[in-house]
Structures are given as structure tokens and as C-alpha cells.
Amino acid sequence: MRDSRELAGAWSRFQSHGFAPAADDLAGLVARYWWARWDLRGEPGYRQLIVPQPSVQLTFPTDGPPMVRGVSRGRVRRTLSGLGAVFGVTFRPGVFRRFLDTPVDALTDRALPAATVFGPDLPPLDPAPPTRTAEARNPAPGGGDATERAVAVMVADFERFLRARMPPGDPVGDEVAGWVADIAATPALRRVDQLAERYGTGARRLQRLFAEHVGVSPKWVIRRYRLHEVTERMAARAPGATIDWAGLAAELGYADQAHLVRDFTNMFGEPPTSYAARY
Structure with a gap:
């Protein structure tokens, strides 16, 4: 049986999340920051669906050490319980190679303690939800709430750390990042052959560079972004409106609707109509 809290955005009753941009001088490395907080005290655990992205993530959870998470090629579910939170750094696809001694595909479908990549001086960011007492005692500047203030402090602390330890430039990685964008x-x-022609290179070189700098194949990245367009169409439709799935499949380059639904299900863990019901 499907958890009723997954449907029609009911998860927002106990969970909140948000995003923050990177400073201009770090935007070439960091795509954005994000945070999520939940309060499931007195309720059963909730299996959170995490949609894959072609990005390496650095996460600071309340229930464990900071972790570096490589690209997950398929959907991931993590169980949330109790009172908790996580703060995350989404790196720009293609640039994380400069932080590693190995190609980025060594991290694919894996996670490892962040200290093994960034060293022991990584700031101990605390994403724990602020208490109402703390919020009243330390209001955020400009009228914002304590969550905004806490996120701003974590962003500032991490950016201070990153500026002090900027890795050498990587022109090839920057080029690959431009291809992903x-x-x-x-x-x-x-299709990959379209990329090869567009960028004036061979398909094998594309495969090698994407494995080294992104962690997944160019075909995977293409499929991920084209399927993202499906979720965008679902989000933009008027209440009660239907989607021409056969027409959308053809527009996205699929042979038929069945192939689109299969790829979507493999990537997101459920058919498009079930995904729409969630949100």
C-alpha cells in the first residue's frame, strides 16, 4: 500500500525545504545550496523519494557525519524519522573532479565520509531545526525567520572554508560542465551523436570525459534532462488538464509512449501519473 502522506503534497505537513544561491565567485563550482527539515515525532517513518541528479552532493545531516554522495543513476529512497534536518551543497555537474584523486565515476552510486575528500577541517555545520525559544531570542536580520538565519550562517561558513581551499582550475572540467549546461x-x-557533432568531438571521447568529470554517461545526462521536462509539463498544467503523452513522447525523441513511461519509471521509481499524484 502506498503511504498516503506521499499524495497531493501531504508530506509538506511535516517537512519543509528550501534553496540558496552560491556567491558569484563560487558559482562556477557550486550550483546551489539546499536544506530540508522534518518533524515526524509520534509518527511512523517516511520513505522519502530522492530524484537523481547529475551532480555530486555534500550533505550535513543531523543524524551522522558529513558525506560526499556521487551521482545516483537510479532513484533513491531514504527513511526519515523523528526530528531531523540536512543541509546540502550541490556541486555544478562536471567540476568535482578537481577535488578528487580519481575520476568522478569512482563515486557513482556511492557515498563516503566528507573528511576523506575535504580533510578534517571541514566546518561542522549544524542543520538542526531551531527551537521556538531560540528563534524568539535570535530573530533573523531583516525580519526573516530563524531557519533563514541558520541557512545563511551555514552558507557563509562553508563558502569561507571553500575560498580558503580553492582547488586548481580545470579547463577540461569547465568545458564538460558547459556541455552539461x-x-x-x-x-x-x-542523442550522443548530436552532442559529438555539436561539440566537434567523438562519441568515445564524450563517454570518457563524462565518466571522468560527471560520473555518468552523456546518454544518462541527456535522458535525465529530457525526463525533467516531463515533470515540468506536469507541474505547469492547469488543474484537471490532461497531457498528450504520445505527443510528448514523440517530441522528446521516444519511439512511443511506452518507451517514455518505461524510462521515466526506471529513473523516478514510478510512472508519470503516480509521480504527478505525489506533487
């Missing part, structure tokens, strides 16, 4: 912004890019 181009894929995300160009719906007409649907």
Missing part, C-alpha cells in the same frame, strides 16, 4: 538548456539534444 547546454544539454539542460537545449531540448533538441536527444
Whole structure:
């Protein structure tokens, strides 16, 4: 049986989340910061669906040490329980190679303690939800709430740490990062041979560079961003409106609707209609 808290956004009753941008001088490395908090005290655990992204993540959870998480090629579920929170750093796809001694695909579908990558001086960021007493005692500047203030402090602490330990530049990684951004912004890019022609390189070189700098294949990245367009269409539709799935499949380069639904289910863990019911 499906957890009724997954449907129609009911999860927002006990969970909140948000995002924060990186400073301009770090935007070439950090795509964005994010946070999530939940209060499930007195309730059973909740299996959270995490949609895969072509990015390496650095996470600071309340229930364990900071972790570096490579790209997950498929959907991931993590069980939330009690009162908890996590603060995350999403690195720009293609740039994390400069932090490692190995290609990024060594992290794919894996997680490892962040200290093994960033050393023992990584700041101990605390994403724990602020208490109402603390919020009243330390209001955020400008009228914001204690959550905004706590997130701003964590962002500032991490950016101070990163600026002091900036890795050497990586022109090849920056080029690959540009390719990933181009894929995300160009719906007409649907196949690896199109990428090879567009970037003036061979398919084998694309495969090698994506494995080394992104952690997954260019085909995976293309599929991920094209399927993201499906979720965008679902979010933008008017209440009660239907989606022409066959037409959308053809527009995204699929042979038929069944292939689109299969790929979506493999990536997100459920068919498009079930995913729509969640949100």
C-alpha cells in the first residue's frame, strides 16, 4: 500500500525545504545550496523519494557525519524519522573532479565520509531545526525567520572554508560542465551523436570525459534532462488538464509512449501519473 502522506503534497505537513544561491565567485563550482527539515515525532517513518541528479552532493545531516554522495543513476529512497534536518551543497555537474584523486565515476552510486575528500577541517555545520525559544531570542536580520538565519550562517561558513581551499582550475572540467549546461538548456539534444557533432568531438571521447568529470554517461545526462521536462509539463498544467503523452513522447525523441513511461519509471521509481499524484 502506498503511504498516503506521499499524495497531493501531504508530506509538506511535516517537512519543509528550501534553496540558496552560491556567491558569484563560487558559482562556477557550486550550483546551489539546499536544506530540508522534518518533524515526524509520534509518527511512523517516511520513505522519502530522492530524484537523481547529475551532480555530486555534500550533505550535513543531523543524524551522522558529513558525506560526499556521487551521482545516483537510479532513484533513491531514504527513511526519515523523528526530528531531523540536512543541509546540502550541490556541486555544478562536471567540476568535482578537481577535488578528487580519481575520476568522478569512482563515486557513482556511492557515498563516503566528507573528511576523506575535504580533510578534517571541514566546518561542522549544524542543520538542526531551531527551537521556538531560540528563534524568539535570535530573530533573523531583516525580519526573516530563524531557519533563514541558520541557512545563511551555514552558507557563509562553508563558502569561507571553500575560498580558503580553492582547488586548481580545470579547463577540461569547465568545458564538460558547459556541455552539461547546454544539454539542460537545449531540448533538441536527444542523442550522443548530436552532442559529438555539436561539440566537434567523438562519441568515445564524450563517454570518457563524462565518466571522468560527471560520473555518468552523456546518454544518462541527456535522458535525465529530457525526463525533467516531463515533470515540468506536469507541474505547469492547469488543474484537471490532461497531457498528450504520445505527443510528448514523440517530441522528446521516444519511439512511443511506452518507451517514455518505461524510462521515466526506471529513473523516478514510478510512472508519470503516480509521480504527478505525489506533487
